[in-house]
Amino acid sequence: QAKARELSSEEHLIFICGHYEGVDHRVIEQLVDLEISIGDYVLTNGAIAAAVVTDAIVRLLPGALGDPRSALDESFIDPNLLEAPAYTKPIEFRGLKVPEILLSGHHAKIEEWKSEMSIKRTKENRPDLLE
Incomplete structure (x- = not known):
């Protein structure tokens, strides 16, 4: 990027x-x-x-x-982390629901969740980025 x-x-x-x-x-x-x-x-x-x-x-x-602003919030802005999971509508699809935190409207907690998920996804899918 x-x-x-x-x-x-x-x-x-x-x-x-x-x-x-x-x-x-x-x-x-x-x-x-x-x-x-x-x-x-x-x-x-x-x-x-x-x-x-x-x-x-x-x-x-x-x-x-x-x-x-879309180009400012990209998965490779931090080159050492993958992007947090993305969810769209509907809120429930085949019994799978969007995480409640994303529906809360609490922006600080949503950003905290995204940060945690970004680290988790990186550890699972691209651990080499954390070395």
Whole structure:
């Protein structure tokens, strides 16, 4: 997310998307300012990764989101924690209810709950972020 924020301030960006074995190294040496990896896995082509990076950047641009505050409350604002669980309507779905604290209207307690859940989810799903 930090890299997306950095790139969102650039006036122009050009993505060179590799296919099969990647991009000719001579092109990288002569034309590329920055190489970006979106993870440790193999994709069909670089256009898929470029779309991911583009989406992460564009949503940070003024006017891209309906509510500009949305970009301020993101799961990667604290790079060491995952986001707390999200719940939507209805309040009950297949017998599963939204946690009562989220319905309480008590903003300080809701933020405390979100913080606790964020730590819990990180320990369960990405303990490496806490190292």
